[in-house]
Structure formats: C-alpha cells, structure tokens
Amino acid sequence: MKKVFLFLIIGTNWIQAQQIKLSEANKNYDNYAYIKAIDIYEKVVKKGYKSAELFEKLANSYYLNGEYKKAAEYFESLFSIGKPSNNEAYFKYSHCLKTLNKYREADEMMSLYINVISKRSEKDKLKNYLNEIKENSKNYIIKPTTISTHFSDYSPVYYNNCIYFTSAMDSASVVRLNHDWTGQNYTDIYIAKINKDTSLTYVGNFSKKINTKYNESSAIFTKDGKTIYFTRNNFLNGKKGKSSNKSTFVKIYKATLQDGEWQNITELPFNTNEASFAHPTLSPDEKTLYFASDMNGTHGHSDIYSVTINTDGSLGTPVNLGKTINTNGRESFPSIDSNGNLYFASDGHLGLGGLDLFVAKIKPDGSFEKPINLGDKMNTPFDDFGITFIDLSTGFFSSNREGGKGSDDIYFFKEIRCTKKISGILYDSTTNEPLNSTEISLLDNNRNEFTIITTDENGFYEFSIDCNNLYFLKIQKKDFESVEIELDSKVEKEQFNLFLNKEKIPLEVGTDLGKIF
Structure with missing residues (x-):
C-alpha cells in the first residue's frame, strides 16, 4: 500500500512539474516567443507528457516559423488523440501535408476546414485547382543567388541596378538582438549589386539611419530615389511602442534623402500600435501605396490594402482590396510590376502549400482580376514570396524551399518566353x-x-x-x-x-x- 501511495505522489509531482514547464511555455507562446516555447514543449514531450493543447501549440509554433514538416508531425499527434481548439488546424495541417507530397490527404483536411466555414464554392475548387495550376505554369529558369546566407534572407526589391533585401545575417554594423519569434537576429536592409550576368555581388548594410537594433525590412523607393518607404518594428527616436497587451508590432515608415543621408524618418499616419503594417510597394505612377496589414476589418490573418498618395504627399484612408484578393488566410508581400499588375503571396488561395506567389492583373478601372497561381516552377510546397522585377520576365524572389542555404533564401528567375x-x-x-x-x-x-x-x-x-x-x-x-x-x-x-x-x-x-x- 505504501508503494502505491508513493507511486501516486511521484506521479502527481511529475505531472505538476510538467504543467509548470507548460505554463512557462504557454506564456512564451502567447508572447509570440515561439522558439523559446518550442524548446520547452519539446522537452515536455520527451518526458512522455501528452495533451491536445501541447501538440496543437507545438505544431503552430513550427508552422509559424515555416517548419512545415515538423509542424505536420505534431498536427498528426494532435489529431490522433483529440480535436483541435481551433478549426484552422485543419487548414494548417493541409499545407503541412503538401510538404510531404500527400496532396490527397491535404485536400481532405482542407475539405474539413471548408465544411466548417461553409464555403461551398471553395470546396468545388478543390476538384480542379491542381490542374489549373499546371495549366497556368510557365517555363522559368530559377537559380539560387550567392548573397543567400544560413540566416533568413528575403523580400528583395529592385532599384537602380541593385537589390535591396532583408536579412537576419550576423552583421557588426549595428547592435544585434535575437528575435523571440524566429530565434534569429533581428533583420536589417542590405544592398547587392546586379552584375551583367544577373548574378549578385554583396555590397553591405544599407543605412545606419534606417537600420536599428530591431527589425527593418521591405524597402521601396520612389523613381527619383529621394523617398523610401520601409517596414520597421514600432521603434522611433529611441522609443519602442507597445500595444495595449504589451506587444510590439511593425509599422511602415517614410524617409527622405537629403545631402546623401536619409532624414525625416516618420511613421505613416494610418499606423496604429494595435496591428501590424508591412511590406509597402508603389504603383507605377506612384499615386498609390499598397501594403499588408492585420488591422481591424481584415478578412483573414493579413490582407492587402491600398492607400492614395495625394499630390501634396499626404495619404488617404487605406482601402481593403476585397475578397477577390484577400481570403481567410494570409495575403502579404505585395509588389507591382511596370504594367500595374499585383503580385502577392498567399496561403488562403488554393496552391501547392505554404505561401504561394499569385498575380492579379489590373483592370482599366484600377481594380484587379481574379488571382492566378504562378505555377509549379515558382511555387513549391514551402513558402514562396516577396517577388521583384528587373523587367516583365526577369527578377528575384524569396523562398524557404528545400535545397537552400538557410530558412529563407533569395532566388533569381527568368521566364522563358516563346x-x-x-x-x-x-x-x-x-x-x-x-x-x-x-x-x-x-x-x-x-x-x-x-x-x-x-x-x-x-x-x-x-x-x-x-x-x-x-x-x-x-x-x-x-x-x-x-x-x-x-x-x-x-x-x-x-x-x-x-x-x-x-x-x-x-x-x-x-x-x-x-x-x-
């Protein structure tokens, strides 16, 4: 009897110990510190502890860091012992299964998700979307670039025969901190020169005025090179802004070039502390700014918006691009080609898995047609996003596809046109x-x-x-x-x-x- 009693005490203490660890992990999870959460969750799993909540949060943590194969492992564990707390688990697991080349199972998961959100038209699309993607696929030459590192390198932007790209590389130019979400360095904007053979030569850190110890990314320039719009954490003049729940999101900022230095760094007026605003891009006539945000009124996790730039430089009210472009998923990383067509990344439109690249051609009235998947050369079962153009058939994009150097890498592409x-x-x-x-x-x-x-x-x-x-x-x-x-x-x-x-x-x-x- 004493042995049984002792066993119960030991068993109870073991469970309490795991729950204490889970409490710490959940706190990190709620604060978007996914890498710290993963470390604790994994240790708890190795101790033999199981629960639907544990597996769901561990799967989500990997998913939100683009590690879809690891996420698939824990989504499978989740569904083997119970139901998810959120129906989006079916959506996410569907994307993860595609990285394992399990498209039939992926479509079954997506069908379960669509049943819950009651979108019959979306379920009908499941029957033909892979054939449509194949029919729309064009022939591309795709090559890795030498500027990619073992860190995250993404969101290239073409300007003046150079690529301005975002990277978490270990640079000594500014004080570097680790990002709790990814576990990597905070990102800066860097420059690479485009050579005659379209290869890239690394130049260096873009600007100590623009880059800080926190995240900067996704720079876009006006044609005269005198104005830049870029993404940065809510950090200006040495002060870090926080939301009502103590989170620090990202905002879009503007700066002007004066005497060779970037000055007058100001945040755009529609930014708030309660949401993220990111990845600005300009229309060919520079009268419209497009960006991604999860502000109130979005259809999903993030939507693409447009805002008018007035002749005096002031900005209008942001307008959601609507359900033709935006879905219940993530729409982000917009870019505009010289004809005004909109390119963006999405996991809400049916695709090959993760974020896929889409194009929506512009109409005469300024609205956009139904998005078209860029096909099975540009897109993979992983994340493909952040495209920029040298001309209408040549450019660069980012991807965390297999075979790269790091978590995200930059690739060159050229469409082979007949x-x-x-x-x-x-x-x-x-x-x-x-x-x-x-x-x-x-x-x-x-x-x-x-x-x-x-x-x-x-x-x-x-x-x-x-x-x-x-x-x-x-x-x-x-x-x-x-x-x-x-x-x-x-x-x-x-x-x-x-x-x-x-x-x-x-x-x-x-x-x-x-x-x-």
Missing part, C-alpha cells in the same frame, strides 16, 4: 486594294489593349506575340466596318491577310442589287 511574329496585308474586301494608314490593335484574352500599330503604304502589319496565348485583332478605319478577329497563336500559321468591308456601298442607276446583297 514568341513569334504574326504579319499580313490588310485589304479592302470589295476592291482587293491594300488599306494603308489603318489602325490595328492587339488585344489580350481579356480584351485589354496593349499594342497598336498602323499599316504601312502597302497595307502591311506585323506583331510579336507569345506562342501560347489567345489574342484578338481589332481593326478600325473610317468608312469601313470595325472588326474583331480571334487570333490563336498556337496555330502554326504566321501569315494572316485581313479584309475589311465598306460601311456603306454607294448605289448607282443600273446596280445589280442581287449581287450587292
């Missing part, structure tokens, strides 16, 4: 005479006009097009009927003679109306 020339003669269908000085517009599949040419004195026209896209030719000439012709570039034929009908046919005495009709 192009061919389409040409021909435009004729008057009645006289068979060539029609010169006639305007022909090349339209894309959405009827967006992006190239206009005029026929020469012989009625000759010529366009360069992508091999695998659908186009339309729109022809307009005074006294002739306007016409729109579908042009399938997959057809091998490259010579297309075109004919226009007269809008009105003059009638004379004796004209044979039967032939006219």
Whole structure:
C-alpha cells in the first residue's frame, strides 16, 4: 500500500512539474516567443507528457516559423488523440501535408476546414485547382543567388541596378538582438549589386539611419530615389511602442534623402500600435501605396490594402482590396510590376502549400482580376514570396524551399518566353486594294489593349506575340466596318491577310442589287 501511495505522489509531482514547464511555455507562446516555447514543449514531450493543447501549440509554433514538416508531425499527434481548439488546424495541417507530397490527404483536411466555414464554392475548387495550376505554369529558369546566407534572407526589391533585401545575417554594423519569434537576429536592409550576368555581388548594410537594433525590412523607393518607404518594428527616436497587451508590432515608415543621408524618418499616419503594417510597394505612377496589414476589418490573418498618395504627399484612408484578393488566410508581400499588375503571396488561395506567389492583373478601372497561381516552377510546397522585377520576365524572389542555404533564401528567375511574329496585308474586301494608314490593335484574352500599330503604304502589319496565348485583332478605319478577329497563336500559321468591308456601298442607276446583297 505504501508503494502505491508513493507511486501516486511521484506521479502527481511529475505531472505538476510538467504543467509548470507548460505554463512557462504557454506564456512564451502567447508572447509570440515561439522558439523559446518550442524548446520547452519539446522537452515536455520527451518526458512522455501528452495533451491536445501541447501538440496543437507545438505544431503552430513550427508552422509559424515555416517548419512545415515538423509542424505536420505534431498536427498528426494532435489529431490522433483529440480535436483541435481551433478549426484552422485543419487548414494548417493541409499545407503541412503538401510538404510531404500527400496532396490527397491535404485536400481532405482542407475539405474539413471548408465544411466548417461553409464555403461551398471553395470546396468545388478543390476538384480542379491542381490542374489549373499546371495549366497556368510557365517555363522559368530559377537559380539560387550567392548573397543567400544560413540566416533568413528575403523580400528583395529592385532599384537602380541593385537589390535591396532583408536579412537576419550576423552583421557588426549595428547592435544585434535575437528575435523571440524566429530565434534569429533581428533583420536589417542590405544592398547587392546586379552584375551583367544577373548574378549578385554583396555590397553591405544599407543605412545606419534606417537600420536599428530591431527589425527593418521591405524597402521601396520612389523613381527619383529621394523617398523610401520601409517596414520597421514600432521603434522611433529611441522609443519602442507597445500595444495595449504589451506587444510590439511593425509599422511602415517614410524617409527622405537629403545631402546623401536619409532624414525625416516618420511613421505613416494610418499606423496604429494595435496591428501590424508591412511590406509597402508603389504603383507605377506612384499615386498609390499598397501594403499588408492585420488591422481591424481584415478578412483573414493579413490582407492587402491600398492607400492614395495625394499630390501634396499626404495619404488617404487605406482601402481593403476585397475578397477577390484577400481570403481567410494570409495575403502579404505585395509588389507591382511596370504594367500595374499585383503580385502577392498567399496561403488562403488554393496552391501547392505554404505561401504561394499569385498575380492579379489590373483592370482599366484600377481594380484587379481574379488571382492566378504562378505555377509549379515558382511555387513549391514551402513558402514562396516577396517577388521583384528587373523587367516583365526577369527578377528575384524569396523562398524557404528545400535545397537552400538557410530558412529563407533569395532566388533569381527568368521566364522563358516563346514568341513569334504574326504579319499580313490588310485589304479592302470589295476592291482587293491594300488599306494603308489603318489602325490595328492587339488585344489580350481579356480584351485589354496593349499594342497598336498602323499599316504601312502597302497595307502591311506585323506583331510579336507569345506562342501560347489567345489574342484578338481589332481593326478600325473610317468608312469601313470595325472588326474583331480571334487570333490563336498556337496555330502554326504566321501569315494572316485581313479584309475589311465598306460601311456603306454607294448605289448607282443600273446596280445589280442581287449581287450587292
């Protein structure tokens, strides 16, 4: 009897000891100190302690640090002994399973999640999304860059033949602290020069004025190079701001270049202490700023917003880009190409796993079309995000895909485009005479006009097009009927003679109306 009693005491003390450790781990977890929480949780697991809460928080801690395979291990443990406290566990586990190439099981988990949030249309998408991604996939050359380190390197931004990128590398230029979320150094902004062969040469720390002992990231410059927008922890003039629950989030700041130094560092007026504001990017005309935030009113964990930049430099009220772009998941790292199209990372739109890169083409009214996944070369089952362009087919992006040097690395990409020339003669269908000085517009599949040419004195026209896209030719000439012709570039034929009908046919005495009709 004494032995049994002693065993009960020892067993009770053991459980109490583990619960004390869990209490400390949970405190770290609630304060976003996930690396510290993981360390304690793992020790408790090794002692043989099991609970649904333990496995769920350990899985979430790994998930939020992009370690999806480790997260999958503990989500599996969670589901083997109970149910999660939050239905998002199904969503997260789905992404983790994709890193293990278990897409069928991943879709089953996503289906359970969708059942809970009651989105029938999303469940229908599960049937075809992988085929759609495959169809949309383009051919890319993707290469690692030499500036990647064993630390987290991400969010490259192209400006003036250089890449300005974010890194947690061990730099002696400023005092460095460890980030409790990741366990790595706080990040700074660094510079790398782009060589003629598109390789990168590390230059150094960007600016001691901009970089502090806390996090800086995601710099974007105005075209004249005199203004910078960037992300930083809530830290200005030596003071660290905190939210009502004592958390320090990130804000977007602005600085101007004066006498070769970055001065007048100010936070943007829509920032608050209660949410994160990050990853600014500018429209081609620099009249709109896009950014990511989890402020009140977001559809998910973070959404993409736009805000108008007025002529006097003041800012309007941020506007959520809506449910076409934003989901119940994470939308972040927006960037804009020279045509105004929006690129961003998301785990809410169906993809290959983790954060995937998407593009939403801009409409004439400034809104955006339905996002398209960039495909299975740019995206992997891991996190792919933070894209920037040298031109419309070449640039850099960041990823924590397998085979890299560290947790996040920077990669070069180049789209391999097949192009061919389409040409021909435009004729008057009645006289068979060539029609010169006639305007022909090349339209894309959405009827967006992006190239206009005029026929020469012989009625000759010529366009360069992508091999695998659908186009339309729109022809307009005074006294002739306007016409729109579908042009399938997959057809091998490259010579297309075109004919226009007269809008009105003059009638004379004796004209044979039967032939006219």
